[in-house]
Amino acid sequence: MSVLYEVPDFKPLPQTNEAVGIDLGITDFAILSNGRKVDNQRFTAKMEQKLKREQRKLSRRYEQAKKAVMEKLDAAIAKSDVKDVAIIHCNNDEEVTKWQSELEASYPAIHFMKTPLSAAVGVHAGEGTIGLAWVRE
Numbered sequence: 001m002s003v004l005y006e007v008p009d010f011k012p013l014p015q016t017n018e019a020v021g022i023d024l025g026i027t028d029f030a031i032l033s034n035g036r037k038v039d040n041q042r043f044t045a046k047m048e049q050k051l052k053r054e055q056r057k058l059s060r061r062y063e064q065a066k067k068a069v070m071e072k073l074d075a076a077i078a079k080s081d082v083k084d085v086a087i088i089h090c091n092n093d094e095e096v097t098k099w100q101s102e103l104e105a106s107y108p109a110i111h112f113m114k115t116p117l118s119a120a121v122g123v124h125a126g127e128g129t130i131g132l133a134w135v136r137e
Contacts, residue, residue, distance in 0.1 A: 069132055077107070081137040084111045090122035090129040099130065 021033035027047075029040035076082055085103065089096045096114050103112050117125060 073132055073134065076134060076136070077110075082110055082134045083137040084113065085132055085134045086113050086115050088115050088117055088131045088133055090117045090125055090127055092128045092130055095128075096130060 019033075023031045023033075025031060025040075026043060027040060028037045029043075030038040032038075073082075073085070085107075087096050087099055087103070093114070100112050100114060103110075116122075117129065122129070
């Protein structure tokens with residue numbers, strides 16, 4: 001199939017003897033060799049919406065998982081004397097420190113400690129994993 005289109009009154013642009021390279025991409029529609037960027041508005045807007053939606057879902061999952069773990073810890077404390085609680089994590093020291101301070105404030109009689117997961121377990125659990133393990137007296 002071929003298409004032919006004739007432009008009436010075609011006026012060529014004046015020659016400047018300057019060249020501009022064009023790099024077509026995804027996040028930026030085009031990047032010119034002179035540094036100018038042409039934004040891909042449609043792609044950027046769609047991806048921003050999708051990113052916001054996925055971040056909200058992830059945040060809700062995290063809060064639900066944290067709530068479930070805390071409920072299990074509460075049940076274990078109510079059932080028997082919990083002596084020590086280990087907060088185990090895989091490369092998430094900042095969040096674990098927040099958890100530890102929250103737990104120490106809620107349960108002052110229990111000893112809390114941070115401990116990293118071994119590399120073998122961390123590979124399967126995934127980076128950012130946090131869990132609780134406790135010992136009964």
